Amino acid sequence: MPRVQLALTSAGFRRYATYRQATVAGAFTNTVFGFLRCYILLSVAATAGGTVAGYGGPELATYVWMGQGLLAVVASWDQLDLAERVRSGDVVADLLRPVDPLWTYLWGELGRACFMVLTRFLVPTLIGAIAFGLYRPQHAVTYALFALSTLAAVLISFCCRYLIGLSAFWLLDIRGVTVFWVFVSGFASGLYFPLAVLPGWLSTALWVATPFPGLMQGPLDVMVERGGIGNALLVCVGQVAWVGILLLVCKWAQARAVRKLVVQGG
Amino acid sequence: MAEPGRLTIYTRVLRAQIRSQAQYRLSFAFELFASMLTNALDIATVFVLFSVGGGLGGFGAREVLLMAALSAASFATADLTMGNVDNLRVYIRRGVFDSLLLRPLSALGQLMAVTFALRRVGRAVLGLTLYTVALCVADIDWDIPRLLFAIVVPFTGAAFFCSLFVAGATVAFWWIESGEVANAFTYGGRDFTSYPSNMYGGWFRDLFTLGLGFGFVAYFPALALTGQPDPLGVPGWLHWCSPLVTLAAMCLAAVFWRFGVRHYRSTGS
Amino acid sequence: MIISARGLRKDFTVNRKVGRFRRERHVVSAVDGVDLSVERGEMLGYIGPNGAGKSTTLKMLTGVLTPSGGEVTVCGLAPVAKRTTLARRIGVVFGQRSQLWWDLPLAESFSLLRHIYRVPDSDHAARLKMCSQLLALDEFIETPVRQLSLGQRMRGELTAALLHGPEVLFLDEPTIGLDVLSKQAVRDFLAGVATRGDTTVVLTTHDLADIEKLCRRLVVIDHGRVVHDGTVDELHARYRSRRVIVADLDTPWPDGLTLPGADVTSVTADGHRVTLALDGATAGEVVAALAGAVPLRDLSVQEPEIEDVIAKLYRS
Numbered sequence: 001m002p003r004v005q006l007a008l009t010s011a012g013f014r015r016y017a018t019y020r021q022a023t024v025a026g027a028f029t030n031t032v033f034g035f036l037r038c039y040i041l042l043s044v045a046a047t048a049g050g051t052v053a054g055y056g057g058p059e060l061a062t063y064v065w066m067g068q069g070l071l072a073v074v075a076s077w078d079q080l081d082l083a084e085r086v087r088s089g090d091v092v093a094d095l096l097r098p099v100d101p102l103w104t105y106l107w108g109e110l111g112r113a114c115f116m117v118l119t120r121f122l123v124p125t126l127i128g129a130i131a132f133g134l135y136r137p138q139h140a141v142t143y144a145l146f147a148l149s150t151l152a153a154v155l156i157s158f159c160c161r162y163l164i165g166l167s168a169f170w171l172l173d174i175r176g177v178t179v180f181w182v183f184v185s186g187f188a189s190g191l192y193f194p195l196a197v198l199p200g201w202l203s204t205a206l207w208v209a210t211p212f213p214g215l216m217q218g219p220l221d222v223m224v225e226r227g228g229i230g231n232a233l234l235v236c237v238g239q240v241a242w243v244g245i246l247l248l249v250c251k252w253a254q255a256r257a258v259r260k261l262v263v264q265g266g
Numbered sequence: 267m268a269e270p271g272r273l274t275i276y277t278r279v280l281r282a283q284i285r286s287q288a289q290y291r292l293s294f295a296f297e298l299f300a301s302m303l304t305n306a307l308d309i310a311t312v313f314v315l316f317s318v319g320g321g322l323g324g325f326g327a328r329e330v331l332l333m334a335a336l337s338a339a340s341f342a343t344a345d346l347t348m349g350n351v352d353n354l355r356v357y358i359r360r361g362v363f364d365s366l367l368l369r370p371l372s373a374l375g376q377l378m379a380v381t382f383a384l385r386r387v388g389r390a391v392l393g394l395t396l397y398t399v400a401l402c403v404a405d406i407d408w409d410i411p412r413l414l415f416a417i418v419v420p421f422t423g424a425a426f427f428c429s430l431f432v433a434g435a436t437v438a439f440w441w442i443e444s445g446e447v448a449n450a451f452t453y454g455g456r457d458f459t460s461y462p463s464n465m466y467g468g469w470f471r472d473l474f475t476l477g478l479g480f481g482f483v484a485y486f487p488a489l490a491l492t493g494q495p496d497p498l499g500v501p502g503w504l505h506w507c508s509p510l511v512t513l514a515a516m517c518l519a520a521v522f523w524r525f526g527v528r529h530y531r532s533t534g535s
Numbered sequence: 536m537i538i539s540a541r542g543l544r545k546d547f548t549v550n551r552k553v554g555r556f557r558r559e560r561h562v563v564s565a566v567d568g569v570d571l572s573v574e575r576g577e578m579l580g581y582i583g584p585n586g587a588g589k590s591t592t593l594k595m596l597t598g599v600l601t602p603s604g605g606e607v608t609v610c611g612l613a614p615v616a617k618r619t620t621l622a623r624r625i626g627v628v629f630g631q632r633s634q635l636w637w638d639l640p641l642a643e644s645f646s647l648l649r650h651i652y653r654v655p656d657s658d659h660a661a662r663l664k665m666c667s668q669l670l671a672l673d674e675f676i677e678t679p680v681r682q683l684s685l686g687q688r689m690r691g692e693l694t695a696a697l698l699h700g701p702e703v704l705f706l707d708e709p710t711i712g713l714d715v716l717s718k719q720a721v722r723d724f725l726a727g728v729a730t731r732g733d734t735t736v737v738l739t740t741h742d743l744a745d746i747e748k749l750c751r752r753l754v755v756i757d758h759g760r761v762v763h764d765g766t767v768d769e770l771h772a773r774y775r776s777r778r779v780i781v782a783d784l785d786t787p788w789p790d791g792l793t794l795p796g797a798d799v800t801s802v803t804a805d806g807h808r809v810t811l812a813l814d815g816a817t818a819g820e821v822v823a824a825l826a827g828a829v830p831l832r833d834l835s836v837q838e839p840e841i842e843d844v845i846a847k848l849y850r851s
Contacts, residue, residue: 019443021441021443021444022443022445022446025443025444025445025446025447026446028446028447028450029446029447029449029450029454031450032450032451032454033450033454033457035466035470036454036457036458036466036470037457039465039466039467039470039471040315040461040465040466041315042467043322043323043465043466043467044315044318044319044322044465045319046319047318047319047320047321047322047323047324048318048319048320049319052315052318052319053318175296175297176296176297176300179296179297179300179301180296180300183300183303183304183307186307187307192307192311193311193314193315197314197315197317197318198314274650275650275651275653278647278650278651279647279651282636282639282643282647285638285639285643286636286637286638286639361631361632362632364594364599364629364632365629365632365633365634367597367598367599367618368597368598368599368622368627368634369619369622369634369651369652370619370620370622370623370651370652371619371622371651372619528601528615529601530599530600530601531547531600532590532591532594532599532600
């Protein structure tokens, strides 16, 4: 990795590493929710004859606990500083730098994600493995695909939040957009329940037409080898395609925003 | 002129707060709508999971609805009145808490008034409506004690959650970045109480249901109203004890709060 | 005695980082045994360098912070135990905090405060009228507080602190960040409060001009302890701060020339301006001796600067 990108990434990492207490507090909360959701899903599975929508016990435990861990890594609920900087006008300084702010933010975000993987992802995953036992993938390649899928999930989340930040150029108050995003990304990403529980047409529509399942359900399905390696590859390809599309949209929206800034003076 | 009552003063402070918020009308409307949607989604989640096996913890749809609705009504009412007291940490960090302590009113009362968020009224209304519906469809052998209990219990549940909100906020006097820990018990408590407690297992179930008292928000009251025995074997008279448990929680929270205020270290100059 | 503190102290425990992961607990005394007694109607300047414990003392006197030790009463009440009762009898302005409602017009904040403090209508109206005349509030009283300039806001804060007719007024840095005109307005207003004599005022500040213009009595605190309590003149006497004579000469100051009862403190490079500090002799004697020794062109006598004295005090 060239030097600038490395510096940006490590800055993102170190920035979050200073919030030690918040990290502990967050991991604790993830753990409590892990127990809560895991027991609920296991109880549902017991009532329904052992599985929920084709997920068995270890798959459900993995879905819940790694899901709690991914929550902080993907961070779809935290907004980027960009929104605040657009609102305050500080964004002009970002646009004046020789590096495209899209990439500046992206590398910083990857640094943040790395830190979260080492802390907020590992802690619930370990606790879940000890308390409930998680699913053990059959193929070694699954781990690599899971890493790829998680990276794609981080990027999808980043692009969406970058777009929300950019929307502050046109909207006076982006709280509405933010609330809408939190709602949709929670429900349609499979955070509350596995998407396979939904009626077939609805879950298919979400997978095909929106990037949201790629935020959580995608990596988790890859990890529990749902539908085998073939499906895992399909999930990854879909995610990567969404990353490409969303990055292009970000570039386009940013160009419009810059033009608006230059023409109207902000 | 007669001296105005304490309540009137708080009402005035509250009205001022609402007037300030009303200046941002569009996002207010949006947030009102979105918060109702989230609440509806929480209930919908319960029923999505219900539909998978045709039951939750051995209870039928009417009992599950009663528990989920009671939890939603309690939490949303608490959230409306006290849900924002965890902003205390922001107030402490910015030093604004000082100015609350300098006025001749209770600091907690003022904190409630200045963090009051009217947009949450939608959720509370939705929760209470749902609870009424759940009461109507539930299989309840109505008598006077049950009627009184049914009226009281969403409010004792709300008071229970209020105590949690206050206790969680109080931690900020020592640990400013503690917000997420409190969430585990407030929002976690809401999720916990939305489902029958017998769905959980091991020490986790005992700790949350009996140790922390979450069973007394929705699970035990629903059993008391429908007259069903507890699959966990908790004796029937205990199902009626929600008001007492809430009272204990409120006392603990109040003591903790006073202790916290004494340990307030006003930061900054 | 309206304020009395004996052995007042406040300790904070802080975790200091030692190495990469270890932390050590330290106890820091922000206020370390302060004795203070203030009579009704006095106007007291309470000064000290950053972190000396000024604000912490003020917060203990107003019931915001619980003291770690010592005794304190304000208006005969224990501040923390009787916080809400005391709050009605004191007024507080923290220069960097606002007690006004950010999104509401000033007038609405005032009327809310009237209810909160349960002030009778007529008293409220009379005090508001007086304040708005002295502080020229009329031009911005209907503006939301968030749109006010700092100077306007401070005038609003002063009014808000006085509307319930407090017996003691605590002011923490009331002139910080204000422009020259606003500073002047605030000082004139406070001088007016002082001359009426029914309100006791305790003022902390960094701006010593505030103190010179307003306070006869001065309490200096450093490292949590009182290092001076007395009048401004007593402070000068104690630190032997001296009047200074600056003389402009037609010819350069002769090397090695001394005058009885005065020290030469500086001579400019060209030797045409000399500064002398009085040391025993009167200004008249020194001027006479000076006129006899060198051709004088111009001359001025300067009072000792309070800043210099305070700086000396902090350093010692």
